[in-house]
Amino acid sequence: MTTTTTRTAEDRTADGAGLHTLTHLDILEAEAVHIFREVAGELERPVILFSGGKDSAVMLHLALKAFAPAPLPFGLLHVDTGHNFPEVLEYRDRTVEEHGLRLRVAHVQDFIDSGELRERPDGTRNPLQTVPLLHAIGEGRHDAVFGGGRRDEEKARAKERVFSLRDEFGGWDPRRQRPELWQLYNGRCSPGEHTRVFPLSNWTELDVWQYIARERIELPAIYYAHERFLFFRDGMWLAPGEWGGPKEGERTATRRVRYRTVGDMSCTGAVDSDADTVERVIEEIAVARLTERGATRADDKMSEAAMEDRKREGYF
Numbered sequence: 512m513t514t515t516t517t518r519t520a521e522d523r524t525a526d527g528a529g530l531h532t533l534t535h536l537d538i539l540e541a542e543a544v545h546i547f548r549e550v551a552g553e554l555e556r557p558v559i560l561f562s563g564g565k566d567s568a569v570m571l572h573l574a575l576k577a578f579a580p581a582p583l584p585f586g587l588l589h590v591d592t593g594h595n596f597p598e599v600l601e602y603r604d605r606t607v608e609e610h611g612l613r614l615r616v617a618h619v620q621d622f623i624d625s626g627e628l629r630e631r632p633d634g635t636r637n638p639l640q641t642v643p644l645l646h647a648i649g650e651g652r653h654d655a656v657f658g659g660g661r662r663d664e665e666k667a668r669a670k671e672r673v674f675s676l677r678d679e680f681g682g683w684d685p686r687r688q689r690p691e692l693w694q695l696y697n698g699r700c701s702p703g704e705h706t707r708v709f710p711l712s713n714w715t716e717l718d719v720w721q722y723i724a725r726e727r728i729e730l731p732a733i734y735y736a737h738e739r740f741l742f743f744r745d746g747m748w749l750a751p752g753e754w755g756g757p758k759e760g761e762r763t764a765t766r767r768v769r770y771r772t773v774g775d776m777s778c779t780g781a782v783d784s785d786a787d788t789v790e791r792v793i794e795e796i797a798v799a800r801l802t803e804r805g806a807t808r809a810d811d812k813m814s815e816a817a818m819e820d821r822k823r824e825g826y827f
Contacts, residue, residue, distance in 0.1 A: 563603035566659030679703030747780030
């Protein structure tokens with residue numbers, strides 16, 4: 512990951528320069544930078560969720576730009592399912608070391624070992640992330656948690672505001688959403704509550720990739736076309752692993768694929784693709800008709816309201 516410019520569109524706008532040349536990416540960047548700085552001014556112990564995925568990579572890049580040349584005033588938090596893609600974990604650790612950041616990793620496996628969580632019959636651990644996440648938030652006394660969620664990903668996320676109040680149990684109640692007129696954000700919390708903050712709320716998947724191209728942000732290699740051995744289950748090509756695949760009778764093949772999103776290997780599908788550069792990925796996304804989660808995340812297909820139910824329980 513590289514930060515090529517320390518001055519943001521918000522800074523240039525404040526100077527009164529370049530007002531007639533701002534692009535839509537400049538405007539999105541300025542909004543995200545404003546959100547990071549607003550949280551830094553309002554709240555005491557923020558933390559950034561950083562998985563090593565493309566959205567969290569863009570979010571971290573924006574945060575670094577928001578406070579440059581000063582160091583990032585927030586630490587990072589990752590909930591590791593134990594079934595993450597090795598390439599993504601390598602990228603996560605390398606990025607943290609490159610920028611001298613503080614990273615806390617909450618392991619789902621620790622909660623399984625202690626008996627607080629039980630493995631699911633289907634082997635997927637994405638729904639098991641909530642308990643370790645809430646434990647880490649409480650232990651770190653975090654009053655703000657930055658997430659990379661976007662409104663175009665999934666319909667439950669489209670309901671959520673930029674500042675999303677969570678109760679003392681980490682739960683989300685759509686009826687408690689606060690108005691956000693004129694980019695005025697209210698981060699005030701009662702004891703035990705915290706705020707989830709989404710700086711990329713108004714970005715689309717295409718915006719993210721165009722920004723990655725413009726800023727030359729490095730990503731894990733699995734976002735680009737490569738050869739991978741996979742098996743076919745429930746309409747998706749999945750990577751094999753200790754969590755339970757492939758099973759007898761399931762079709763296997765080596766295919767040229769890439770990943771549009773990364774999560775638990777047990778529920779994150781690959782897509783057939785020859786897009787091996789940022790430019791070719793942008794061309795592919797521009798004509799896509801399904802969101803990345805809608806096309807490649809099995810955990811979102813468990814029920815019509817799967818994501819919303821998990822968010823009410825404290826999920827990302």
